[in-house]
Amino acid sequence: MKTLTCTTPGTFEYSATEKPQLEKGQAIIKIKRIGICGTDLHAFEGTQPFFNYPRVLGHELAGELVEVDGNDDFKVGEKVTFIPYFNCGECIACRMNKPNCCAKIQVCGVHVDGGMREYLSVPSKTLLHGEDLSYDELALVEPLAIGAHGVRRAGVQQDEFVLVIGAGPIGLGTMEFARIAGAKVIALDINNDRLAFCKDKLKVAHTINALDTDVVEQLSKITNGDMPTVVIDATGNQKAINNAINYMAHGARFVLIGLQKGDLIFNHPEFHKRESTLMSSRNATIEDFEHVIASMKKGLVNPTTYITHQVDFDNVKAEFANWLDPKNGVIKAMVKLD
Numbered sequence: 001m002k003t004l005t006c007t008t009p010g011t012f013e014y015s016a017t018e019k020p021q022l023e024k025g026q027a028i029i030k031i032k033r034i035g036i037c038g039t040d041l042h043a044f045e046g047t048q049p050f051f052n053y054p055r056v057l058g059h060e061l062a063g064e065l066v067e068v069d070g071n072d073d074f075k076v077g078e079k080v081t082f083i084p085y086f087n088c089g090e091c092i093a094c095r096m097n098k099p100n101c102c103a104k105i106q107v108c109g110v111h112v113d114g115g116m117r118e119y120l121s122v123p124s125k126t127l128l129h130g131e132d133l134s135y136d137e138l139a140l141v142e143p144l145a146i147g148a149h150g151v152r153r154a155g156v157q158q159d160e161f162v163l164v165i166g167a168g169p170i171g172l173g174t175m176e177f178a179r180i181a182g183a184k185v186i187a188l189d190i191n192n193d194r195l196a197f198c199k200d201k202l203k204v205a206h207t208i209n210a211l212d213t214d215v216v217e218q219l220s221k222i223t224n225g226d227m228p229t230v231v232i233d234a235t236g237n238q239k240a241i242n243n244a245i246n247y248m249a250h251g252a253r254f255v256l257i258g259l260q261k262g263d264l265i266f267n268h269p270e271f272h273k274r275e276s277t278l279m280s281s282r283n284a285t286i287e288d289f290e291h292v293i294a295s296m297k298k299g300l301v302n303p304t305t306y307i308t309h310q311v312d313f314d315n316v317k318a319e320f321a322n323w324l325d326p327k328n329g330v331i332k333a334m335v336k337l338d
Helices: 038-045 135-139 141-154 171-180 192-201 215-222 238-246 268-273 286-296 311-325
Strands: 004-007 011-017 026-036 062-069 079-082 119-123 127-129 163-166 182-188 204-208 228-233 255-258 279-280 307-312 334-336
Touching: 004 311, 011 311, 026 079, 026 127, 026 311, 038 311, 062 119, 079 135, 119 163, 135 141, 141 171, 141 204, 141 228, 141 255, 141 286, 163 171, 163 238, 171 192, 171 286, 182 192, 182 215, 192 204, 215 238, 215 255, 228 238, 228 286, 238 255, 238 268, 279 311, 307 311, 311 334
Parallel strands: 163 182, 163 228, 182 204, 228 255, 255 279, 307 334
Antiparallel strands: 004 011, 026 062, 026 119, 026 334, 062 079, 079 127
């Protein structure tokens, strides 16, 4: 089978590799779609934490189930996706029903080789039914689950003002699920085209360019002087994260979905006087995946709206670097294997 490997930062190579053989407790998926996410882009750039080379990227995946052992709920030939966070089942996080932050977690396409290949073997217990969704939709369940998990971590309530920093795919999904939770969503980004997308496609009522000199004043006006009670970072940008304390209401929750390599630096008095709550949000759980799939089936979210670029698998090596350039307007690139 054909496999695409990120051998070093900035370098991809195609190769012929052996098709996986069915093992106990595993399932083999014929890959049909690969969504390109920030993790893949950062790995290509050489800026992704917890990463080693060479690595086969790809964890936003959908395909056809061709073999399965140990899960009688699934039938050969059906459309599937899967939860790409392989947990140990034994550590303290797993015992606390938090497999998304397992102490020994192996994320597909990050810690272990992922799905940029024709066939992939995954644990049968991670499979999810396609539920009559398209392959494009199924490949976007995972990134939407990331946002859904962050919203659930924040405990978003009806009519709360929720500020989402970053209008990339993860941020867009976060906005969608904050809206579904009943929030009044505010989008903050430095890209006016992305902000226009939020307003036009996602119907986000309030958008602010982070480069404006009066961001705090705009937030105060939108929230009637209160400021947002939930702030969620989906940028992974150190400056954005460290500056976000200035946007929080007293008593607010700050959730970090985005990940960066540097330190968190807050003014302690500003953080303390608000009795702020700081939380990280890592990956997602089956509850989040099920929530996303149910929301898609109900028409509450249309993930294919995010797909701006499509490419055949044979052309990924040639096109990948272009997706890093903001001028190309990439929101979500989707790779097809048919």
